Amino acid sequence: MRFFEYEAKEIVRKGGIPTSKGGFATTSEEARARAEEVAGAVVVKSQVLTGGRMKAGGVQFADTPQAAATHSEAILALAINGHDPRGVLVDERVAVKQEYYAGVVWDGIRKQPVMLFSDMGGIDIEEVAEKHPDHVGRGHFSTIHPFSEFQAKQVIAAVGLSGSELNRLVPIVTRLAKLFLRFDMTLAEINPLAQLEDGSFVAVDAHMEMENEARPRQQALLSELGVGDEETRQAREPTEFELAGEAVDAQDHRGVAGNVTEFDGNLGLVIGAGGGSLTLFDAVRAHGGRPANYCEIGGNPSVAKACGLAKLVLSKPGVDKIAVMMSIVSNTRVDIVARGVIKACIELGHDPAEKIAIFRIPGAWEEEGFKILERYGIEYADRSVSLHEAARRAVEKIQGAAATPPASA
Amino acid sequence: MSILIDADTTFLVQGITGREAVNLVRECLDYGAGAKIVGGVTPGRKGRDIHGVPVFDTVAQAVEHHGATIDGSVVTVPPAFTKDAVFEAIENGVKLVVIVTERIPRGDVAQMVELARERGARIIGPNCLGIIVPDVIKMGGIGGPARDAAKSYTPGAVGVISRSGGMTTEMSSTLTAAGLGQSTAVSIGGDAIIGSSYAELMPLFESDQQTEAIVIYTEPGGRMEAELARWVTERNSRLPIVAFMAGRFMDEMPGMSFGHAGTIVEGKEDTASEKIARLAEAGIVVAEEISTIPELVRERIAVSSGSTAG
Amino acid sequence: MALFIDVEVDQAVASDASLAAKLAEVCPVDIFAQKADGTLQINDDRLDECVLCQLCMNAAPQGSVRVIKLYDGNAVLGPV
Numbered sequence: 051m052r053f054f055e056y057e058a059k060e061i062v063r064k065g066g067i068p069t070s071k072g073g074f075a076t077t078s079e080e081a082r083a084r085a086e087e088v089a090g091a092v093v094v095k096s097q098v099l100t101g102g103r104m105k106a107g108g109v110q111f112a113d114t115p116q117a118a119a120t121h122s123e124a125i126l127a128l129a130i131n132g133h134d135p136r137g138v139l140v141d142e143r144v145a146v147k148q149e150y151y152a153g154v155v156w157d158g159i160r161k162q163p164v165m166l167f168s169d170m171g172g173i174d175i176e177e178v179a180e181k182h183p184d185h186v187g188r189g190h191f192s193t194i195h196p197f198s199e200f201q202a203k204q205v206i207a208a209v210g211l212s213g214s215e216l217n218r219l220v221p222i223v224t225r226l227a228k229l230f231l232r233f234d235m236t237l238a239e240i241n242p243l244a245q246l247e248d249g250s251f252v253a254v255d256a257h258m259e260m261e262n263e264a265r266p267r268q269q270a271l272l273s274e275l276g277v278g279d280e281e282t283r284q285a286r287e288p289t290e291f292e293l294a295g296e297a298v299d300a301q302d303h304r305g306v307a308g309n310v311t312e313f314d315g316n317l318g319l320v321i322g323a324g325g326g327s328l329t330l331f332d333a334v335r336a337h338g339g340r341p342a343n344y345c346e347i348g349g350n351p352s353v354a355k356a357c358g359l360a361k362l363v364l365s366k367p368g369v370d371k372i373a374v375m376m377s378i379v380s381n382t383r384v385d386i387v388a389r390g391v392i393k394a395c396i397e398l399g400h401d402p403a404e405k406i407a408i409f410r411i412p413g414a415w416e417e418e419g420f421k422i423l424e425r426y427g428i429e430y431a432d433r434s435v436s437l438h439e440a441a442r443r444a445v446e447k448i449q450g451a452a453a454t455p456p457a458s459a
Numbered sequence: 460m461s462i463l464i465d466a467d468t469t470f471l472v473q474g475i476t477g478r479e480a481v482n483l484v485r486e487c488l489d490y491g492a493g494a495k496i497v498g499g500v501t502p503g504r505k506g507r508d509i510h511g512v513p514v515f516d517t518v519a520q521a522v523e524h525h526g527a528t529i530d531g532s533v534v535t536v537p538p539a540f541t542k543d544a545v546f547e548a549i550e551n552g553v554k555l556v557v558i559v560t561e562r563i564p565r566g567d568v569a570q571m572v573e574l575a576r577e578r579g580a581r582i583i584g585p586n587c588l589g590i591i592v593p594d595v596i597k598m599g600g601i602g603g604p605a606r607d608a609a610k611s612y613t614p615g616a617v618g619v620i621s622r623s624g625g626m627t628t629e630m631s632s633t634l635t636a637a638g639l640g641q642s643t644a645v646s647i648g649g650d651a652i653i654g655s656s657y658a659e660l661m662p663l664f665e666s667d668q669q670t671e672a673i674v675i676y677t678e679p680g681g682r683m684e685a686e687l688a689r690w691v692t693e694r695n696s697r698l699p700i701v702a703f704m705a706g707r708f709m710d711e712m713p714g715m716s717f718g719h720a721g722t723i724v725e726g727k728e729d730t731a732s733e734k735i736a737r738l739a740e741a742g743i744v745v746a747e748e749i750s751t752i753p754e755l756v757r758e759r760i761a762v763s764s765g766s767t768a769g
Numbered sequence: 770m771a772l773f774i775d776v777e778v779d780q781a782v783a784s785d786a787s788l789a790a791k792l793a794e795v796c797p798v799d800i801f802a803q804k805a806d807g808t809l810q811i812n813d814d815r816l817d818e819c820v821l822c823q824l825c826m827n828a829a830p831q832g833s834v835r836v837i838k839l840y841d842g843n844a845v846l847g848p849v
Binding site: 156158159161162163192193194231234236261262263264266267284285286309311322323324325326327328329331332333335336344346348376377378379380381413414433434436437438439 | 479482538539562563564565566568569570572573574588600601602603604607608610611621622623624625626628629632633636649651652656676678681682683686703705706707708709712713714715717718719720721722747748749750
Binding site for chain 1: 772773798817818820821838840841
C-alpha cells in the first residue's frame with residue numbers, strides 16, 4: 051500500500067531522520083495556519099497517489115500565508131489523473147545546496163533489501179542508474195544480522211563522497227535501512243534528500259510503500275497515521291462493483307470467491323484459481339472477447355459464496371452471459387461451484403443453460419459436477435478441452451448471441 | 460530419478476492438525492509408494508495422531524522420536540507463526556522446507572531464506588503447493604487427492620516449474636494427455652520473494668539424467684525470468700525450456716496485482732512483454748497456449764538430442 | 770428452496786434428542802440443528818451446501834438418514 055507524501059514524511063521523522071518543516075491541511079484556512087507556523091516561503095503540494103503533480107499544477111509556491119491559502123484552494127479542487135487530492139502539504143521552501151537520493155527496495159533475486167544512494171537527487175533514480183551508473187551506490191544488507199553503519203558508509207562512499215557530507219549522511223541512510231525493515235516497507239525513498247546551505251541534511255520529499263500482508267502487524271503505525279482498514283490504496287480506487295465483490299468474499303471464511311476487478315465488456319467471468327484466472331483472462335481477450343470482470347475462485351468456497359459471486363457478475367449492467375472456467379482443481383470442488391453458479395442463474399430468473407456460456411472446471415468431484423450440469427443442460431468441458439479452447443467457445447457463443455436479434459421482436 | 464525428493468524422503472508436517480493439513484497428510488500417504496511422513500507438529504497437541512502420523516509439540520521431539528535427521532518439512536501454519544516454524548525446522552536439521560502458507564510479509568520470507576542459506580537448507584515457496592515425483596511421492600497438496608493426482612501426473616522426461624500451484628497440474632495434465640510424463644514438478648510459489656527460483660532449480664534438473672526438457676509457467680512481476688534467461692545463456696544448458704506466460708493483460712495496468720501477490724508490475728522490466736522478449740532472446744520458446752506446449756517440447760527434445768548425436 | 774439436495778430423516782431419529790445432537794455436531798455445513806425441545810431441525814437454506822460427506826448417515830442407524838440428490842433422478846446417496 052502507498053502512503054501519501056505527508057504520511058511518508060511522518061514515517062521518515064519516526065525513523066529519526068530530519069525533514070523540512072511543514073504540515074498537512076485539508077482546507078485553505080488550515081493551509082494558511084500551516085504557512086504561518088512555517089513563518090517563511092512555502093510550497094503547497096497536492097496530496098494524491100499519482101505522479102505528474104508538478105505538470106498538472108498541483109505544486110505551487112507561496113511567499114505569504116495568504117498566497118498559501120489561495121493556492122491551496124485551487125489545488126484542493128484540482129483532480130490529477132482522476133484522483134481527488136486528500137489535502138495539501140504546506141512545506142517550508144528550503145535553501146538547497148545539493149540534492150541527493152537515498153532509497154531502499156527489495157531485491158527479489160538476492161532476496162535481500164538493497165540500499166541505493168545517489169548524489170544526483172531530485173530526478174527518477176532509474177533514469178540516473180541508466181545514464182549515470184557511476185553516480186549510484188548500492189549495497190545489500192542482511193535481515194537476520196544487525197545492520198552496521200559501515201554498510202551505509204560503503205554505499206555513500208561508492209559515489210565518491212567524503213568529508214563531512216559522508217559523515218553526516220551515514221546515520222541518515224542507516225536509519226532509512228532500519229525503518230525499511232521495522233515498518234515492513236517495500237519501498238522507502240527520500241528524494242530529494244537535500245543538503246542545506248548550512249551543511250545539514252533534510253528529507254524534502256519521501257515515497258513510502260508498505261507491504262499489504264504486513265498491515266495487521268503494523269496497526270500501531272497505521273493508526274497513528276490515521277490510515278483506516280477500509281483504505282485499499284490500490285493504484286486505483288475500488289469501484290462499487292469491486293466493493294460488492296469483497297462483501298461476497300467476506301460473507302464466510304471458506305475459500306475465496308473474490309478479488310473482483312471491473313472491466314467494461316459483456317462476458318462475465320467466474321474464473322480461478324490464481325494462475326488459471328490470469329491465463330483465462332488473457333485467453334478470452336486473445337479470442338476477441340470482452341471480459342466484464344476479473345475474479346478468482348479458490349480454496350473450496352461454499353455454494354453460497356460461489357452463488358453470490360455469480361449473481362454479482364450476472365447482475366452487472368451489460369453482462370449477457372457468464373463463462374465459468376478454472377484450471378484443474380484439486381481442492382476446490384467442481385460440484386460445489388456448479389451448484390453455486392446454477393443457483394445464481396435460477397434465483398435471478400434466468401435459464402442456466404442460456405446464461406452459462408460454458409463450464410470448464412475439471413478435477414475434484416467432477417463426476418458429480420458433470421451430473422448437475424447435464425441435469426440443467428449446460429455446456430461443459432472436461433480436462434481434454436484446454437483453457438484457451440474453453441475461452442474460445444465462450445467468446446463464440448456470446449458473439450453469436452450479440453449478433454442475433456432478440457427472438458421476441 | 461527425480462530432484463529434491465524421492466521414495467525414501469522423510470518429512471514432517473508443521474501445523475498438522477489444521478483442516479487443510481489433515482487432507483494433505485491423507486493425500487501424501489495415499490500417493491505413489493506412500494510418503495514417509497514421520498511426524499507432525501502442532502504446539503499443545505502432543506500425543507494425538509493424524510491418519511497414523513504422531514503429533515508432537517516441537518520439531519526436536521519429532522526428530523528424537525524418529526531417531527534420525529528428518530529430510531523435509533511441509534509448513535502450513537498461519538502467516539504470523541510461519542517464520543518461527545521454519546526457523547525451528549532448519550535449526551533442527553531439516554534441509555528441505557516446503558512453505559504452503561500465503562500472505563507472509565517479505566521481511567519474514569527474507570529472514571527464512573537467509574537462515575536457510577547459512578544452514579545449507581533449501582526453501583520451496585511460500586504460497587506454493589509443493590513437489591511431486593509422479594507415481595513415487597508427493598510432498599504437499601500438489602495435484603490433490605492421490606486418485607486425482609494420478610490422472611494428471613505420469614513419470615517421464617519433463618521437469619515442470621511453476622509460480623502457480625494450479626497451473627502446475629494443468630500443464631502436467633496437458634503433457635500427460637500428450638504422452639509426455641514428468642520427472643519432477645515443483646510449485647515454487649506466487650510471492651515476490653520465494654525460496655527457490657527457476658534459475659536455482661535448473662542445476663538440479665540439469666544433473667538429473669531423467670530430465671530432457673523443462674516447462675515453466677510464468678507471470679508478470681519480479682525479475683526471476685530475467686535471472687533464468689541469464690542462467691541459460693551463461694551455462695549453455697543442455698535442457699530446452701518451453702515457457703508459458705499468463706497475465707499479459709496486466710501490462711496495461713501498472714501498480715495492480717492479480718492472481719498472486721508477486722505479480723505486481725513495478726517497473727518496465729517486469730511486464731509480460733518484456734519478460735517474453737528476454738526469454739526468447741535466451742532461446743526459451745514461449746508458448747501462446749498451454750495446448751501447444753507438448754508439441755513444442757517434443758520438437759525441442761528432438762533438436763537437442765539431434766545436436767548431441769551430431 | 771433447495772435445488773440440489775434433500776435430506777430425509779426417520780421420525781424415530783428426528784425425535785431422539787441424543788441422535789439429533791449428534792447429527793447437528795457431525796454436519797460440517799450446519800444442515801442439522803436441535804430445536805428447543807431437543808428434536809431435530811433441518812435447515813432448508815443449508816441443504817444445498819451439503820458436501821456429500823455421509824457423516825450424518827454414519828451417525829444414525831443405517832438407512833434412517835437419507836441424502837437425496839435432486840439433480841440425479843432423486844438418487845439416494847449410497848453408503849461407502
